[in-house]
Structure formats: structure tokens, C-alpha cells
Amino acid sequence: MNVSTAFPWRTVVALFIGACLVAASFQAVAVVLPITATFNPDPSNPQKNEFKNTTRDVGFCWDYPAICKSYGIFSLRSHANVGVQGAIQPNQEDVRKGAMIKTPAAWRTLTVLNRETGEPATVEVRIAGMGGVYRLSDAATELTGEPGYVGAHTALWGSDWRTAPGPCVAIGTTTYYGPTGFQFFWLTPEETVCGKQAKFLIPGFGYESLDFTYELRTPDPLKMSSGIYHGTQVYSIGPGGDFDLGDVVAPSDNIIQLDFTLTVEHTLKVEIPPGGNRVELLPQGGWQAWLQHGRKPTRLFRDQTFNISASSRFKMNLECEYTQDGKTCSLREPVSGHIVPLNVSVSLPRGLSDANGLAVERRPLLRDGSGTGLFQPVFYVERRPGTLHFEIPPDAVAQMIRPERQLQYSGNVTVIWDSDI
Template sequence: MMNKKMDLPRWWYPGLWLGLLATLAVPAASAATQEIRALFTPDSANPHRNEFVNKTPSSGYCEFYPDICRNSNTFSIRLMTRLNSSKPMQANSGPRNSAMFKVPGDWRSLTVTNKETGDDQRVEVRIAGVGSNYVLSDTAANLTGAPNAQQGHDRLWKGGGWLYATPPCQSTGVGFYGSNTYAFFWKTPNATPCVKVSNFLIPGMTYGYLDFAYELRTPNPLGMGAGIYTGNLTYRLGPGGDFDFGDVMIPNDPVLNLDFVLDVQHTLKVDIPPGGERIQLVPAGGWQSWLQAGRRPVRLFRDQTFNISASSRFKMQLECEISAFPYDCLLDDRVSKKSVELRVSVSLPNGLTDMAGQPVKQLRLRPGPTNAQYFKPGFYVDRAPGILHFEVPQQQMEFMLRPGVASTYRGSVTVIWDSEV
């Protein structure tokens, strides 16, 4: 937070860019652990884009085909989880004794918590794709009697080679094969199993790794406080688990832990134009009517502009050098010891509203924490102009201005913009 000193008013405002580092515990040897990291920072070039950006490096499928994943807002991870056949895969067997892939393709929710504030937010994730590279115990041609590898892989499975996914899985149009290997990746629209049934006996088979793609639904970061939010989602791998590959293919890691880290970095910054730290209150049209004709002004006022950048909720309040109930802040004449009321209000630019979503136009500010006014952004506001309105109201004019009596009223006000709400 930063303080800026001035005579009338004094200002204090925070400019906050918060980013902390998360520390992961060392995973147990019997589980695979993967961090999923996303970041929000306000973007002045795209102020209406209030979304997290996935910062987890892609590996596996999306690493090699970034355009396909980018177009579907999908991200992939390669786990070195290996699956080995526990018994031969018989021809024309049922789903559980064939090559089966059942993944958590429906949305699941978890709670992420701000470690500093305790604020809880909900994140949703689903597994959007799955892939690997199968390795046969013999060549596809030898297992099927086909004249070459391509025909061997196509004959080995009902419906052809693994370029073609079985419903409800969907093909990505990408597949690679060797004499006894086939690399594939399928989209998984839901949690219904996808099954490839063998036409021939397969004595042994291995999946050399496990690729999975995921989609995220994250909260609106403008409604979150700054800081690091962490949470965990655990999946079971193996027969009957969240990732179920049937009864033939058994993973060497029975557990997959996904550690989520959401980093929210907000901006709250206020800039006062040069000379704006000293406020002179004057009548509309100046002092000539009072000095020459003795006509009291209706009021004394000054509008002071400021530029604000805000991507998070914040509050505003006043601190007065001099105050007295029922007034807000006071200005006083050091000679006569008289005091007059000073009213302060604020107008905020488009994109910043009160907590009910209403525009902020000349909203009264009052001193003390209990009188704080709260505001929220509808989108990232970047150096947009706001106005502080200072006024000595009409009912103070007769008391303040008397013919032939000179006086000078002074006072100091602290206007506070605070991101800690």
C-alpha cells in the first residue's frame, strides 16, 4: 500500500500486484501427481476478458498438436503411468476383457482455497480425451496373418485400427503405427466406456504411457481476492476406478492426484493529476458576485479527477483531520475557531459499480471503517477517469460568509481506496 501526502485532501491508496509461489508436497511412490496451474492477471488490451490462462505446460498429445487443442480449449498431460496386461486378451470378449477406456468425462467439482484469506471457490474439471501407445507381444501381421503392419492393425480390432475410436469416443484423426505398436488419442465426451474388441488372441499387450486431456471451468476472477488458491482432486486408476481400463490392462499407479493452483494477481491503482493534492473550494463563476455585490454563493465546491485501474473488489472511506457529529469532515478557521461542514462524494467510471451492480454517481463518502463503501468491477478498468466531489453545502454559507469579515478555512481529508475487503 502507498500513502500520498497532501493538504486538502490527503490521499492513501493501494496498488497491489499479488503473486505467491505454491509448494507441493512430495507425492507418495504409489501415486502419480500432476500440478494444474492457471493464472489471472488483468489485461489492458482485453479488459472484458475475465478468464484464467492455463499455465500448465502441455505434454503428450497437445504438445505435438497444439492447434487442435487450442481450437477446443483443451490441454493435455502425459503421465508415465504404464499399463500391462494381466492375462491374454481373448478374441471376441466382453468389454471388461477387451481394450476398454472409461474416464471421468463428466464435470467434477472441487474447492480451491486462498491460503491467506481462507476464501473458498469452486473449480470444475473433466477429462476430455485419452490416449497412449499400445505395444503388442508380437507383430500385428503375425497375430492376424495380414501381409503388412497396416492391415494387421486394422484386422486385429473390430471396426479397424485405433485411428477410429469406438462410440462415444471420437477420433482426432491422428494415429501412428509400427509393426507392433499403435499410438492414438481419442476425445471423450462423457464417462461412458469406449471399447475396442479384439478379433484375435493377443498373448500380451502394454500401454507405454497415459495421455489425458482436460477442460477447466474456473470462477470469475474479478469476484476473487488476490492470492494463491489451491485444491486437490484424486482419481483411482484400475478396475472399477475413475479411470477404468477393464480387467486385462492394469496400471502400475493406482492413484492420480491433480493439484490445482490458481494464481490471482489483481490491480488496484489510483493516479492523481499533478497539482490535484491541493483543493481550493470556490463558488460557481468565482468570487466576483460576493466581492462586488455581496451576493452569497449557493455553495463552494471543487471536482477533482483521478485515474483508476481496478480488477477486483475494493472499498472507499474517509479519515478527517477534524470531524464532529452529525457532520462528516469539517474545515475550520484558525482565527475565529469556527468550523463548517465539508461533504465528499465520488463518481466512478463505467465498469465499476456498487455491490448491487448500480452505477456510482456522486455517492457520499463518510469517515470511519463502518461507513466504508464497497465497489466491484464488471470488467478490468484500466486508467479510467473518476471524480471526487468536495462541497461546502448551501446551509453553511450564511454562517461562513459575513460582509466585511475575512476568514480562511482549512482542513485535511484522507481518501482511502482499499483492496482488502
Template sequence: MNVSCSFVIRWRCWLAGALITCAVAYPVKAEEVSITAVFKPDSAFPHRNKFLNTTPPSGYCASYPTECSDNEMFSLQVPIQFDSRAPILANHVSERQGAMLKVPAQWRELTVFHETTREPERVRVRIAGIGSRYKTEDVIQLVGGGDDYRVAHNLLWGFSWVNAPAPCLYSGVGWYTNTTYGFFWKTPAEAVCSKQAKFDVPWLRLEHLDFAYELETPNPLGMSSGQYSGSLTYSVGPNGDFDFGDVMLPSDSVLTLNFNLDVQHTLKVDIPPGGEKVQLVPAGGWQSWLQAGRRPVRLFRDQTFNISASSRFKMLLECELGGFPYDCVIHDPVSKRSVELQVSVSLPNGLTDLAGQPVKRRRLRVGPANAQQFQPGFYVDRAPGILHFEIPPQQMEFMLQPGVASTYRGKVTVIWDSEV
């Protein structure tokens, strides 16, 4: 008796990226910046299931990268200036008449959509810090004398701009000249942080807008390969999202963040050399049948493979020979008999079904409508799985006849498909 089955491995996998765009109807001008992030599985860190922010930093994080990495935040500098529309008077009663800022420090959500399937996902963003460099008249002249510019800056506002007013927090940043002072404050709460002038300030300019942000992205293992797009818009100006009071007016009234999320999944299957040809045999071999006519209980073969997967995928069968609704068959061309061939799969740790259950001897079926879907809990890198091929016991009497030599053959295509 010669029973053989060859099978073909086929898999499809495609990569992805994403773009989040943001636009708002608001008077005057708008400023746009792009934020990019990528997920690409790393065999050195299989449990790291997070996007990597690939946005080139500018402003605070470019100058102080350790401060930002320790707090998992990123910064960008945009050319939005704020100019005073009137002098800032000494000891002004209202904080809105002086130097103040309030930013969108609470988490805000946006929806991003897959570029082709329109599959939605949620992203969250918060502004975690704010800074700039103010410019005004020579500070020694404004405070009426002295020879120390640092002291003069402190006298002008009551205390140093390095020390942020509550609820903003110190960030360790401050640099100055006779007419300028650079600062950066952390913003743990969405509330006003203000400075009261102790002397008249005839004019004041903030030369740019430097902001830090924190980003929460979806679990990339649950996302399809491809690009996702969405947008988030902030208003800038008095009583806007970025609010610098009633005196300081911005050069642009809208800030648009354009996110680019690039999902690059891996789905790869490796079969050992020669593993595409499967010989089905009984337990213990053919000797009991050939010598004693003792019919085997079943014919089977287990074929190992190595799989790397970072995304959902499905498995299904295609058959050279039909005959059963869900299974393939192998055929003896002499006797014209065909028997059912069952195929099942066992997947390694880290890959489960959609209910989170381990995959052990899960039957595979013919056709896309009967495909089995699986998902990773973490990036699985070249982990061993098993394809189980079996002629079931109920086929043995029909298949094996004493004194009759037969050769059964057939081709089965096993498909690993990332397009789910």
C-alpha cells in the same frame, strides 16, 4: 475569503496466486501433476475476465496444439503404465476382458481456498480426452502373416485405433510400428469405449497415460488477490475413475491433480499534477460576495482522477480534523470556526456498487466501518472518475460573515483499498 483543502491519496493493492492439491488414500502408488493458471488484467482485452492456463502442455496438446485450442482443452502425459495380467483372447464376450477405457468425462467440482483469508471458490474439471501407445508382439505374427503393419493392426482389433469406438470420438491421431500403436480419443461422455481383439493377444501394455482436460474457473473479478488452494483426486484401475477393464492393471492407482491459480489484480489511481490541492469556490467565483455581499449557495470543487481496477475495492476517508460523525471538517485558526466538508465520488462505466448500480456522487464516509464497496464488471483501465468536494449550503451563513476575512484549511485522506 480563502478556502482551501488538501487531500492525500492512498491505496493498497496486493497480488495473489493459488495452489490446488489433491491426495487420496488408495493402495499402491500415486502419481501427481500440477496445473497452473493465472489471471492478470490486460488493457488490450479489458472484457476478457478468464484465467489463462499456464500449464506446460505434454502429450496430445503438445503435439497438436491447434486441435486443443479449437476445443479449449489442455493435455498432460503421466508415466502410469497399464499391463495385462493375462492374455486377451480373441472375440472375448465381456468388454472388461479386452482393451477398454472409461474416464471421468463428467464435470467434477472442487473447492479452493484463499491462502490467508480461507475465502472459498469453486472450480470444475472434466476429462475431455484419453490416449496412450499400446505395445505388444509383432502384429504381423499375431494375425498370421502379411507385409503391411497398418493393415495388421487393423485386423488385430477389427478396425483402426485412429477411429475411436463410440461414444469416444475421432481426434485425427494415430501412429504405429510393428509392435506399437499410438492413439488419442475424445471423450464426450462418461461411458466405456472398447476394442474387441480378433486374434489372441498374449500380452498388452499401455506405455503411459495421456489425458486432456477442460477447466472452468470462477470469475476472477469477484475473487480477492492472493492464492487459492484446493484438490481433486481420481482413482485408477478396475472400476475406478480411470477404468481400463479387468485385464489391464495400472502401475499407479491414484492420479492427483495439483492446481495453482494465481490471481494478480490491478488497483491503481492517478491524480493529475497539482490535483492534491483543492481550492473550494462558489459557482461563478467570488465576485458576487465581494462586491454585493451576496452569500454563495455552496462552495465546491470537482477533482478528476484516472483509475485502473480489476477487483473489488472500498473507499473511505481519514481526517486531519474531526468534528462530524461521518465527514471531515476544515478550520479557520483565527475565528476558531470549523465547517463540514462533504466528499463524494463518481466512478467510470464498468465500476458499480455491490448491487450493480452506477456510482454517481456517492458520499464517502470516515472510517473503515463506513467504507463504500465497489466492483468491476470488466477490467477498467485508466478510466476517469471524479472526487466531489463541497461545503453544504447549511454551512454558508455560519462560515461567511460580512466584513470578516477567513481562511479555512484542512487535510482529507481519500483511501482506495483493495483489501475488502
């Protein structure tokens, strides 16, 4: 008794998430910065279901990669040169009239959409810090009368910018300072102003460069379909903006636009052992009990193992050469035309669950896919064994056993693993 089975699976197309949306209503010049992240299942670390940020660091994290790694942050350069601008009066009580930084430090949520299907996913981003090199109109030694550069910059503010005003926290080691410039970087844990009060008149103050660091919270890639997603986060920079540098400094480019591209490359692969595409249903222990002792079998079955690798959601269903009820497959005896039902079910390895998070044990497979419309990985499964169960119901077995005749029932059954959900 032979059951011919074919086992195709549908290759998962790489999923990329990208975002390039410019809001036409903004009458402003924007600094557009791309952020990219990728998910590839890692057989050596299947429990790690995270995107990898593939954006090249510019600015602070390029100079201090170990520090950024310890804080889980990344950096971009928003402005190459803001230029020396307004004056700062000594001992100014109004923090907005001095040197100040405020960033959008709270988490913000944006939606990214699958380019092909419109499927949404959620990304969260927060600005974790800001820094760069401040620039003075005159040498610090001339403004303060202090002879050395470090001493002059310290005297100018009471403490140099390696000491951040609370709640900001200075990180990194200053690698550049000179007559008119001083490098700094401050973490901004809260959406609160961090300001420095000048102790001497500064005729002009600005920034030679501005960097910011950011943190990301990306979606669970195992719950996303393959494809390309797009999303954008827009910030204003300037007096009263999301990035607020006070009233003295106002960049000409007053929009910072983050364009997100997240790439997911899923795996769905099923391997059938050699010869596994032909399934022979047998009684428990074979036919010897009937041939030698006349005991009719009550069960005809076969368990066929397979190996599955999966990082994506998928569904399963059947295609049948013969069917009696339109839902399940059948086998047919060609001479008499007699048809009997064939029950097909599946057991999946640990790490793959159904839509309710339950283990998959002998789950019936049907032509319409009902009950098997969503299987999902808890973690990446790499070449783990599963089982297809084939069985003829006992009442049908009794109809098939004819001592006086040798009969052969057969039929083609196609089992489909489909990631297109």
C-alpha cells in the same frame, strides 16, 4: 479556502492459487500432476476476465496444439508405461475382458482456498479424452497373419484405433505405428465405456504411454482477492476406478492427483493530476458575483478528477483532520475555531459498480466506509476518469460568509482506496 487532500492507495499483492494436498488415507501410489493458471489484467483486452492456463502440455496437445486449441482442451501424461499385461481373447463379449477406456468425463467441482485468508473459490474440471500408444506382446503381423503393419493392426480389431467406438471420437493423426504399437487418442464426451473387440488372440496387452486431456472452468478473477489459493482433485485409475481401463490393464500407480495453482495479479492504481492534492472550494463562477454585486454564495464546492485502473474489488473510506460527528470530515477556521461540515462523495467510471451492480454516482464517502465497503469491476478498467466531489452544505456556507472579515477554513482529508476486503 483550501482543503488539503492526500490520496494513498494500497498496492494489490499478486494472488496465486495453488494446491498441494495429499490425502493421507489413500494407501496407494499416486501420480501427482500440477495444473497452473494465471490472471493478469490485459489493458489491450479489458473485457477478457479469464485465467490463462499456464500448464505445459505433455503428450497429445504437445503434438497437436492446433487441435487442442480448437476443442479448448489441454493434455497431461499420467503414466509413461503401464506395461504389457493380461491376455485378450478373440471376439470377447465381455467388454471388461477386452480393450476399453472410461474416463471421469463429467464436470467435477473442487474448492481452492486462499493460503493467507482461507477465502474459498470454485474450480471445475472434466476429463475430455484419453489416449497414447497401446502395446502388444507380439507383432500384429504375427497375431493376424497380415503382412503390413497398418493392415495387421486393422485386422486385429476389425478397424484400427484411428476409428473410435461410440460415443468416443478419435482425433489427431496417427504419427506412430509399428510391429507391436499403435498411437491413438479418443475424446470421451460421456462417462461411458468405449471398447475395442479383438478379432485374434492377444497374449498380452498394455500401454506404452497414457495421456489425458482436460477442460477447466475457473472462477471469475475479478471477484477474488489477491493471494495464493490451494486445491486438489484426486482420481482413481484401474478396474472400477474413475479412469477404468477394464480388467486386463491395471496400472501400479492407481491414483492420479491434480494439484491446482491459480495465479491472480490484480491491479489497483489511482492517479491524481499534478496539484490535485490541494482542493480549493469556490462558489459557482468564482467570487466575482459577491465582490462586484454583493450576492452571497449559497454553495462552495470543487470536483477533483482522478484516473483509476482496477481489476480487483476495493472499498473506500476517509480519514479526517477534523470531524464533528465522527463520520464525516470538517473544515476549521483557526482564529475563531469555527468548524463546518464537508461532504465528500465519489463517482466511478463505467465498469466499476457497487455490491448490487449499480453505477456509482456521487456516493458519499464516510470515515467508517459504510456504503462504500465494496466496489467491484465488471471488467478491467484501465486509466478511466473518476471524480471526487467536495462540498460544504448551504446552511453552513451562510454561517461562513462574513462581509466584515476575511476568513479561511481548511482541513486535511485523506481518501483511501483499499483492496484489502
